[in-house]
Amino acid sequence: MQSQPNNPLHGVKLATIVEKLHDYYGWDGLADRIDINCFSSNPSVKSSLKFLRRTPWAREKVERLYLKTNFK
Structure with missing residues (x-):
């Protein structure tokens, strides 16, 4: 496994981000923050993960919001 010192999301699972x-x-x-149907139309963690894993542009938006929110 390669080290990724400049990647703040290294080791963080998408499921953890969504949860x-x-x-x-x-x-x-x-x-309200990210206009995608997986958050507005009958949302669930499972359906959101399925969509985000198949849609790179949406995943990038979610990852940016996660970093912007600055969880510790």
Whole structure:
């Protein structure tokens, strides 16, 4: 496994990112910040993960929000 010292998301699972953002903002708050249907139309962690794993542009938006939120 390669070291990635400049990648702040290294070792953070997508499921962890979605769960923390959901706990912090809720589905409505996520839908307000990122306009994608997986957060606004019948949202769940499972369906969001499925969509985000297949949609790189949406995943990038979620990862940016996670970094911007600055969880410790």
